[in-house]
Amino acid sequence: MPELPEVETIRIGLATLITGKQILxxxxxxxxxFPNSQPDIDQxxxxxxxxxxxxxxxxxxxxxxxxxxLIIHLKMTGQLVFSGDGVHFGAGHPNASLVGNLPDSSTxxxxxxxxxxxxxxxxxxxxxxxxxxxxxxxxxIDFFKKMGPELLSKQFGPxxxxxxxxxxxxxxxxxxxxxxxxVAGIGNIYADxxxxxxxxxxxxxxxxxxxxNIKHLYSSIIEVLSLSINKGGSTDKNYIDAExxxxxxxSFAKVFxxxxxxxxxxxxxIRKIRVAGRGTHVCENCQKxx
DNA sequence: CACTTGACCTGTCCGC
DNA sequence: TGCGGACAGGTCAAGT
Numbered sequence: 001m002p003e004l005p006e007v008e009t010i011r012i013g014l015a016t017l018i019t020g021k022q023i024l025x026x027x028x029x030x031x032x033x034f035p036n037s038q039p040d041i042d043q044x045x046x047x048x049x050x051x052x053x054x055x056x057x058x059x060x061x062x063x064x065x066x067x068x069x070l071i072i073h074l075k076m077t078g079q080l081v082f083s084g085d086g087v088h089f090g091a092g093h094p095n096a097s098l099v100g101n102l103p104d105s106s107t108x109x110x111x112x113x114x115x116x117x118x119x120x121x122x123x124x125x126x127x128x129x130x131x132x133x134x135x136x137x138x139x140x141i142d143f144f145k146k147m148g149p150e151l152l153s154k155q156f157g158p159x160x161x162x163x164x165x166x167x168x169x170x171x172x173x174x175x176x177x178x179x180x181x182x183v184a185g186i187g188n189i190y191a192d193x194x195x196x197x198x199x200x201x202x203x204x205x206x207x208x209x210x211x212x213n214i215k216h217l218y219s220s221i222i223e224v225l226s227l228s229i230n231k232g233g234s235t236d237k238n239y240i241d242a243e244x245x246x247x248x249x250x251s252f253a254k255v256f257x258x259x260x261x262x263x264x265x266x267x268x269x270i271r272k273i274r275v276a277g278r279g280t281h282v283c284e285n286c287q288k289x290x
Numbered sequence: 291c292a293c294t295t296g297a298c299c300t301g302t303c304c305g306c
Numbered sequence: 307t308g309c310g311g312a313c314a315g316g317t318c319a320a321g322t
Contacts, residue, residue, distance in 0.1 A: 002316095058316075073317090074316090075315085075316050076299090076314075076315055077301090077314095106300095123299095124299080124301070125300050125314090126300080127299065127315090127316070127317080128316090143318095168292080170292075170293075171293065175293085178316085188314095188316085276294080277294075277295065277315090278315065279313080279314075279315080292322105293322085295320085295321070296321085297317105297318090297319080298316105298317095298318095300314100302313085302314090303311105303313085303314105304310105304312085305311095306308100306309090
């Protein structure tokens with residue numbers, strides 16, 4: 001569920017909360033979530049401190065002073081929640097009811113910093129993972145090597161977008177937007193929202209898109225992602241930011257999770273269909289199939 | 291080779 | 307009320 005805007009929101013929060021802090025202790029109760037048997041951990045995680053927090057696509061990268069980095073993929077239900085000075089999760093915190101007391105049954109790993117503040121890696125469905133890798137090797141890791149360009153990068157524009165899409169001309173545009181090797185960061189929510197914004201049916205084959213379609217889609221994606229980052233991302237069920245806050249983007253969504261409601265543009269009832277194996281929200285009046 | 295589907299998980303919701 | 311099954315969606319392996 002965390003897509004680019006959610007991960008970016010977490011990154012911004014984490015950067016201010018943990019940059020400069022030294023890691024004293026790490027605990028994991030699930031080898032898939034975080035294999036804490038790695039010999040590297042004692043040497044390169046403990047007693048190292050956080051240099052910065054970066055993002056690549058939907059992946060967080062916590063760079064450490066040891067020249068190692070923690071790479072974190074939250075997948076569907078992962079959360080990173082910080083608890084420490086100035087940020088309290090207990091009685092009186094406005095989000096206490098959302099976060100509850102930690103650790104809880106979904107906590108898979110906990111980092112403890114030198115000031116006793118903690119970072120909880122919660123993940124109900126155990127799809128997410130955290131790995132310790134040498135910083136210099138990050139770009140050689142397979143999924144980073146295969147990952148498409150950053151949509152919000154200044155070096156990335158509509159022409160690049162078009163040439164990336166054309167790598168999969170015979171697939172539906174929705175499947176291609178979800179493919180992280182084409183462009184990085186879009187998931188189900190923002191695929192549906194940007195396609196609605198560009199008035200393109202999700203099942204349209206890439207080769208059937210007009211140049212104008214592609215231009216509109218590019219603008220729509222940038223607009224939707226930027227708006228969502230400004231709203232702190234989307235909260236459906238599990239997403240919260242590093243301080244335990246929900247995002248408000250979903251209240252701005254035009255089609256996602258709005259099946260049976262009126263399309264804000266034309267009033268036609270929004271339908272939920274299945275495209276590329278995913279639940280897909282569409283206004284079949286605005287978004288006509290070519 | 292290009293593309294689609296199923297598995298990985300667990301909590302929630304719906305229908306009987 | 308209880309229970310089985312569908313569903314949620316990011317990614318990779320397996321299947322067509």
